[in-house]
Amino acid sequence: xxxxxxxxxxxxxxxxxxxxxxxxxxxxxxxxxxxxxxxxxxxxxxxxxxxxxxxxxxxxxxxxxxxxxxxxxxxxxxxxxxxxxxxxxxxxxxxxxxxxxxxxxxxxxxxxxxx
Amino acid sequence: xxxxxxxxxxxxxxxxxxxxxxxxxxxxxxxxxxxxxxxxxxxxxxxxxxxxxxxxxxxxxxxxxxxxxxxxxxxxxxxxxxxxxxxxxxxxxxxxxxxxxxxxxxxxxxxxxx
Numbered sequence: 001x002x003x004x005x006x007x008x009x010x011x012x013x014x015x016x017x018x019x020x021x022x023x024x025x026x027x028x029x030x031x032x033x034x035x036x037x038x039x040x041x042x043x044x045x046x047x048x049x050x051x052x053x054x055x056x057x058x059x060x061x062x063x064x065x066x067x068x069x070x071x072x073x074x075x076x077x078x079x080x081x082x083x084x085x086x087x088x089x090x091x092x093x094x095x096x097x098x099x100x101x102x103x104x105x106x107x108x109x110x111x112x113x114x115x
Numbered sequence: 116x117x118x119x120x121x122x123x124x125x126x127x128x129x130x131x132x133x134x135x136x137x138x139x140x141x142x143x144x145x146x147x148x149x150x151x152x153x154x155x156x157x158x159x160x161x162x163x164x165x166x167x168x169x170x171x172x173x174x175x176x177x178x179x180x181x182x183x184x185x186x187x188x189x190x191x192x193x194x195x196x197x198x199x200x201x202x203x204x205x206x207x208x209x210x211x212x213x214x215x216x217x218x219x220x221x222x223x224x225x226x227x228x229x
Contacts, residue, residue, distance in 0.1 A: 033215035033217075056208075090157060092158075104217070106150075106158040106159075
């Protein structure tokens with residue numbers, strides 16, 4: 001069974017550019033969430049999607065946006081990149097949107113470097 | 116505001132020794148996760164603890180949850196070098212019944228030396 005797939009795995013951008021990252025959840029998973037990991041701030045929640053709807057959003061500026069498609073695949077976009085956006089961006093998927101189960105599976109991440 | 120505190124943040128152990136990592140959180144939550152991360156890698160799910168008193172074990176790792184004390188522990192028994200990694204605990208905010216909205220601790224970097 002394929003895991004959570006994130007593309008691209010590595011990318012380098014310059015300040016002011018924009019970037020789009022993609023996440024394909026495990027087959028059958030409908031909930032997708034995104035996290036940013038940096039050495040200074042650690043792991044921080046960006047957004048969560050279920051059935052193409054954003055359920056929750058973390059404390060990030062409006063330059064960070066995302067969406068989910070009908071096949072549960074998700075994308076996140078960062079516009080007007082800043083040096084501080086350099087990070088590992090992790091996508092996670094889960095099977096059920098409820099409070100009974102709970103396991104969250106993470107992809108390998110997209111490592112973004114902003115020069 | 117929900118906060119998750121892990122201690123210690125750094126842990127150097129000798130092989131064969133036992134130790135415990137502590138995870139305290141500030142408000143009620145009924146779902147706590149433990150993850151392992153190797154350098155340059157993603158997060159590997161270790162345990163999901165869903166109720167007070169929950170205890171789960173996998174190999175040399177055992178996790179427990181006390182929701183009344185808002186405390187989870189990850190106990191390492193007879194450490195081996197392969198356990199060297201960074202361990203994170205995370206608590207689900209549970210806004211609106213959703214899941215996947217986690218607050219992570221800062222992580223405990225474990226180094227097991229021969």
